[in-house]
Amino acid sequence: MHTLARAREAPAFRELGYWLFRYRRTWRGSIVISVANPLLFLTALGIGLGKLINRNHSEYLHVPYVTFILPGMLVAAVMQTAFLEASGPVMQAARPRGNYRAAAATPLAPTDILYGHLMYWALRAAQNAILFTGVSILFGAVSPYRAPFLVPIALLVALAFAIPAAAWSVTVTRPSRLSAVFRFVVLPLYMFSGTFFPIEQLPAWLWPVAWATPLWHGVDLARTVALGTATPPGTLVHITYLSGLAVIGLFAARRGYRRALHV
Amino acid sequence: MSAVLIEARGLTKVYGKGSEGFTAVDGIDLQVRRGEAFGVLGANGAGKSSTMRMIACVSPVTAGSLRILGRDSATGGAEIRARLGVVPQDDTIDGELTVRENLLIYGRYFGLPWKVLRERSTRLLEFTRLGDKSDAAVATLSGGMRRRLTIARALINEPEIVLLDEPTTGLDPQARHLLWERLFQLKQDGVTLVLTTHYMDEAEQLCDRLVVMDAGRIAAAGSPAELIARYTTREVLELRFAREERQIMTDKCRGLAERVEELPHRLMLYTDDGEETLAAVNARGVRPQAALIRRSGLEDVFLSLTGRSLVD
Numbered sequence: 001m002h003t004l005a006r007a008r009e010a011p012a013f014r015e016l017g018y019w020l021f022r023y024r025r026t027w028r029g030s031i032v033i034s035v036a037n038p039l040l041f042l043t044a045l046g047i048g049l050g051k052l053i054n055r056n057h058s059e060y061l062h063v064p065y066v067t068f069i070l071p072g073m074l075v076a077a078v079m080q081t082a083f084l085e086a087s088g089p090v091m092q093a094a095r096p097r098g099n100y101r102a103a104a105a106t107p108l109a110p111t112d113i114l115y116g117h118l119m120y121w122a123l124r125a126a127q128n129a130i131l132f133t134g135v136s137i138l139f140g141a142v143s144p145y146r147a148p149f150l151v152p153i154a155l156l157v158a159l160a161f162a163i164p165a166a167a168w169s170v171t172v173t174r175p176s177r178l179s180a181v182f183r184f185v186v187l188p189l190y191m192f193s194g195t196f197f198p199i200e201q202l203p204a205w206l207w208p209v210a211w212a213t214p215l216w217h218g219v220d221l222a223r224t225v226a227l228g229t230a231t232p233p234g235t236l237v238h239i240t241y242l243s244g245l246a247v248i249g250l251f252a253a254r255r256g257y258r259r260a261l262h263v
Numbered sequence: 264m265s266a267v268l269i270e271a272r273g274l275t276k277v278y279g280k281g282s283e284g285f286t287a288v289d290g291i292d293l294q295v296r297r298g299e300a301f302g303v304l305g306a307n308g309a310g311k312s313s314t315m316r317m318i319a320c321v322s323p324v325t326a327g328s329l330r331i332l333g334r335d336s337a338t339g340g341a342e343i344r345a346r347l348g349v350v351p352q353d354d355t356i357d358g359e360l361t362v363r364e365n366l367l368i369y370g371r372y373f374g375l376p377w378k379v380l381r382e383r384s385t386r387l388l389e390f391t392r393l394g395d396k397s398d399a400a401v402a403t404l405s406g407g408m409r410r411r412l413t414i415a416r417a418l419i420n421e422p423e424i425v426l427l428d429e430p431t432t433g434l435d436p437q438a439r440h441l442l443w444e445r446l447f448q449l450k451q452d453g454v455t456l457v458l459t460t461h462y463m464d465e466a467e468q469l470c471d472r473l474v475v476m477d478a479g480r481i482a483a484a485g486s487p488a489e490l491i492a493r494y495t496t497r498e499v500l501e502l503r504f505a506r507e508e509r510q511i512m513t514d515k516c517r518g519l520a521e522r523v524e525e526l527p528h529r530l531m532l533y534t535d536d537g538e539e540t541l542a543a544v545n546a547r548g549v550r551p552q553a554a555l556i557r558r559s560g561l562e563d564v565f566l567s568l569t570g571r572s573l574v575d
Contacts, residue, residue: 011372011374014371102372106420107374262321263278
């Protein structure tokens with residue numbers, strides 16, 4: 001108990017406290033979105049489009065289309081939220097009038113500020129993933145026994161995107177650069193990382209590109225776990241790739257935060 | 264009561280590296296003692312804000328030593344910041360929170376319990392005359408109120424030293440006077456104040472001692488009265504001329520005072536007796552459009568030290 005109490009006194013928790021305090025104003029809306037988002041996607045793609053696909057290509061996917069896309073949708077949605085939460089808000093907070101500047105004048109070190117914000121992204125990602133998989137279970141789109149494994153996978157994907165995004169955003173001063181990356185990096189990843197269709201549908205020369213993208217590793221990890229087709233080597237490669245991204249991002253972010261906040 | 268709280272020796276700040284480096288602070292020495300109001304004066308770009316940021320422990324020292332509250336700023340940053348109150352030039356008030364929430368959430372950064380923060384925030388909002396605004400959105404505050412809120416926030420951890428970077432820049436005269444009055448009260452309560460300003464009247468009102476910075480160096484140090492006695496005469500005669508005869512008249516005035524400074528719109532004659540000098544000016548046939556005799560102030564000290572006016 002003592003160590004737990006001491007850990008909660010760690011400076012990083014004060015920064016987490018700030019973001020949670022702000023979240024009090026928007027939490028209801030964000031929960032509605034977290035539930036409505038999978039509902040709409042699963043209805044439109046799973047039932048609407050899915051019927052068409054199941055009728056014509058059921059032998060190809062082996063499973064109903066809704067079961068196929070669900071893990072991809074979850075991972076892609078988590079990636080998108082992680083990028084959005086760790087880009088714009090970080091840039092704003094690092095500006096001369098931003099929260100990071102206020103926090104930097106207190107006992108918090110730049111790395112405390114980073115860790116505190118990072119914990120907030122992790123909590124938000126976990127919350128989204130739990131709601132998303134909950135809705136999916138009700139839809140019958142995932143086995144209730146395998147669904148709990150999707151939450152830590154979604155969390156790993158969120159961190160693999162949020163941390164590098166923050167490392168970069170803390171150095172950015174023009175908002176247009178963030179939206180450019182969202183449009184030309186995040187959205188294409190969303191479309192071409194096997195979220196909606198198996199990447200084998202792409203021309204063969206594009207496969208290595210897809211294999212190299214971090215989102216494909218997240219999608220394939222989540223899908224193989226959800227469908228029960230995961231193999232130890234594949235799973236290991238995916239987890240190593242995503243963890244590697246998070247760890248490299250963390251080193252870059254620590255350096256970036258120090259340089260930006262202690263000029 | 265004369266304990267030294269801040270001591271800088273050869274304090275230097277260089278931004279960038281190698282030949283592209285820019286030296287903002289160039290080896291300054293200074294000492295701030297407990298309970299005094301210490302001013303750092305200078306024009307924009309003189310190195311004031313860089314000095315303040317190093318004292319606030321949010322900017323690593325490039326060279327020299329800086330000790331604050333008995334600790335080295337390089338290794339004791341977090342402990343030092345815990346005992347400082349900072350009023351930055353760009354106020355970092357959170358526009359999404361109310362006035363009181365800004366104090367509460369900032370106080371949490373110092374690890375203070377909510378109970379203590381609720382009590383202190385009420386007291387500090389009264390102190391900064393924001394009591395009736397405590398549940399207002401920050402967006403509804405005037406510039407002067409925002410600055411007072413920043414000051415209330417800086418006091419939430421009951422700091423031993425309060426750092427104020429250009430505290431009244433951009434405020435109207437009434438707001439400035441209210442702020443000065445509150446800062447004076449803080450000083451009475453024994454809080455050590457360090458402030459930068461480019462307003463001479465502000466420095467004269469508030470500071471016990473000050474340094475004048477120019478191009479990253481300290482040009483002079485002392486109390487306002489000492490600096491005035493050392494660097495300028497007792498009185499100043501200011502003359503204004505019509506544009507077409509300004510040069511001729513200026514030439515005629517040479518040698519009539521201890522020192523003569525030409526500014527774009529004024530001619531300043533430094534003398535111990537303004538009336539006598541004005542009589543001498545008139546005797547030479549000089550007919551200014553306007554003549555003003557006044558006591559010397561810090562503005563004149565700055566002019567004499569740097570050859571430039573602070574504000575024009």
